[in-house]
Amino acid sequence: MKAVIFDRFGGPEVLQVATLPDIHPPGPTQLLVRVLATSVNPLDIQKRRGDYPEAVPLPAVIGSDVSGVVTAVGESVQSFRPGDEVYYTPPLFAPGGYAEHHVIEETVVARKPGGMSHTDSAALPLAGGTAWEALFERACLQPGEKVLVHAAAGGVGSLAVQMAKDAGAVVLATCGGGNIEFVRSLGADHVFDYRTCDFVRAVLDVTEGVDVVLDTVGGETLAQSIEVVRAGGRMVSIVDTPYQLSLLPAYERNLTIHLMFTTLNGNRLARIREMVERQSIRPVIHAVFPIRQAGEAHRLIEAGGIRGKVVLDLSQW
Ligand SMILES: NC(=O)c1ccc[n+]([C@@H]2O[C@H](COP(=O)([O-])OP(=O)(O)OC[C@H]3O[C@@H](n4cnc5c(N)ncnc54)[C@H](OP(=O)(O)O)[C@@H]3O)[C@@H](O)[C@H]2O)c1
Structure with missing residues (x-):
C-alpha cells in the first residue's frame, strides 16, 4: 500500500x-x-x-x-x-x-x-474529541457557566468555543489579533488578543472569575490562568510544556486542575457527529x-x- x-x-x-x-x-x-x-x-x-x-x-x-x-x-x-x-x-x-x-x-x-x-x-476526531473530553468529561461544563478557551483560533480551540456555546456557556477566548472577529463568529462573547493584552486583567474586567479554563497553550498561560478562575472552579490543561509553576494560588482558590492526555472513544465521536448534524458546530x-x-x-x-x-x-x- x-x-x-x-x-x-x-x-x-x-x-x-x-x-x-x-x-x-x-x-x-x-x-x-x-x-x-x-x-x-x-x-x-x-x-x-x-x-x-x-x-x-x-x-x-x-x-x-x-x-x-x-x-x-x-x-x-x-x-x-x-x-x-x-x-x-x-x-x-x-x-x-x-x-x-x-x-x-x-x-x-x-x-x-x-x-x-x-x-x-x-x-x-482528535481536535474535537479533545475539546469534548476537556469541557464535558473533565470540567463538566454547565449551561450558564463562564469558560475561558485559550488559542481559540486553533484546531482544538475553534471547536471548543463552538461546543461551549452550544452547551449554553458564556465563552471568553484568547487568540492572535487577526483572528478576533473570526473567533467572535464562532460564538465567543469576549475575545482577547494574547499578544497585546493582559488576559488576566481583561477577564477580570468582565467577570468575577470564570468557572472553567481550557488551557491549550501551557507554561505561563497555565500559570496565569489560575488567577482568573473563581473559587471552587476547574481548569483543564492539555499541553505538557516544562514550566516551574507554584500551585499555591490554586490551593487558595480550592481549584480542581485536570492535566489531560486525551483518550479514544467512539461514543464521544458519535456525540460530536450529532452536534455537527444539527449544525451546532462545524x-x-x-x-x-x-x-x-x-x-x-x-x-x-x-x-x-x-x-x-x-x-x-x-x-x-
Ligand atoms: N493533551 C492532549 O490530549 C492534546 C490533544 C490535542 C492537542 N494537544 C495540544 O494542544 C495544543 C493545541 O493544539 P491545536 O491542535 O489546537 O493546535 P493549533 O491548531 O496549532 O493551534 C495553536 C494555536 O495557539 C495559538 N497560540 C499560540 N500561543 C498562544 C498564546 N500564548 N495564547 C493564546 N493562543 C496562543 C496560535 O495562534 P497564532 O497562530 O495566532 O499564534 C494557534 O491558533 C498543542 O500544543 C497540541 O499538541 C493536546
Missing part, C-alpha cells in the same frame, strides 16, 4: 511517499479502513521532528485523524460493516492515517457526520493538500497564524 512515511527525524522534507507491504487483515474486533482523508496535528509535527524518539519507531507512518470507508471487518465486530463511512483517532503512538489503509479497534470508531466530505470530517478548515504534499502542509502549520485545521486528501495519490 502507499503511505507517506519518514525514516529519519527532521524537518518537513523527511516526509516522503513510499510503498509499504500490504497491511494485515483485521483481527476479530477490528476494522480495515480505506483512508480518504487525515489532518495535521501538532503531535504529527512533534513526532516527525523527533520529540518522542523512543515512542516512534522508524520508518514511521503518522496521522492522528482518519476519515474513510470500512472495507473489511473482523468476525466479532457488531457495529460496522463494509461500506460504512467512519471517522476516528488512531492510538496516538501507533501507525496513523497517512496511509492508504488502516486497521483499528471498533470501540474507538464512529460513523462520520452525514452529508459531510471526508476532508471536512478528518478535521474533527470544522474550521484552513487548507486541504493532496497527501503527497504532506511536507507543504507541515511547513504551513509550522509557520503559524492558521485558522483551524490543515487537512490531507488521500482520495488521490
Whole structure:
C-alpha cells in the first residue's frame, strides 16, 4: 500500500511517499479502513521532528485523524460493516492515517457526520474529541457557566468555543489579533488578543472569575490562568510544556486542575457527529493538500497564524 512515511527525524522534507507491504487483515474486533482523508496535528509535527524518539519507531507512518470507508471487518465486530463511512483517532503512538489503509479497534470508531466530505470530517476526531473530553468529561461544563478557551483560533480551540456555546456557556477566548472577529463568529462573547493584552486583567474586567479554563497553550498561560478562575472552579490543561509553576494560588482558590492526555472513544465521536448534524458546530478548515504534499502542509502549520485545521486528501495519490 502507499503511505507517506519518514525514516529519519527532521524537518518537513523527511516526509516522503513510499510503498509499504500490504497491511494485515483485521483481527476479530477490528476494522480495515480505506483512508480518504487525515489532518495535521501538532503531535504529527512533534513526532516527525523527533520529540518522542523512543515512542516512534522508524520508518514511521503518522496521522492522528482518519476519515474513510470500512472495507473489511473482523468476525466479532457488531457495529460496522463494509461500506460504512467512519471517522476516528488512531492510538496516538501507533501507525496513523497517512496511509492508504488502516486497521483499528471498533470501540474507538464512529460513523462520520452525514452529508459531510471526508476532508471536512478528518478535521474533527482528535481536535474535537479533545475539546469534548476537556469541557464535558473533565470540567463538566454547565449551561450558564463562564469558560475561558485559550488559542481559540486553533484546531482544538475553534471547536471548543463552538461546543461551549452550544452547551449554553458564556465563552471568553484568547487568540492572535487577526483572528478576533473570526473567533467572535464562532460564538465567543469576549475575545482577547494574547499578544497585546493582559488576559488576566481583561477577564477580570468582565467577570468575577470564570468557572472553567481550557488551557491549550501551557507554561505561563497555565500559570496565569489560575488567577482568573473563581473559587471552587476547574481548569483543564492539555499541553505538557516544562514550566516551574507554584500551585499555591490554586490551593487558595480550592481549584480542581485536570492535566489531560486525551483518550479514544467512539461514543464521544458519535456525540460530536450529532452536534455537527444539527449544525451546532462545524470544522474550521484552513487548507486541504493532496497527501503527497504532506511536507507543504507541515511547513504551513509550522509557520503559524492558521485558522483551524490543515487537512490531507488521500482520495488521490
Ligand atoms: N493533551 C492532549 O490530549 C492534546 C490533544 C490535542 C492537542 N494537544 C495540544 O494542544 C495544543 C493545541 O493544539 P491545536 O491542535 O489546537 O493546535 P493549533 O491548531 O496549532 O493551534 C495553536 C494555536 O495557539 C495559538 N497560540 C499560540 N500561543 C498562544 C498564546 N500564548 N495564547 C493564546 N493562543 C496562543 C496560535 O495562534 P497564532 O497562530 O495566532 O499564534 C494557534 O491558533 C498543542 O500544543 C497540541 O499538541 C493536546
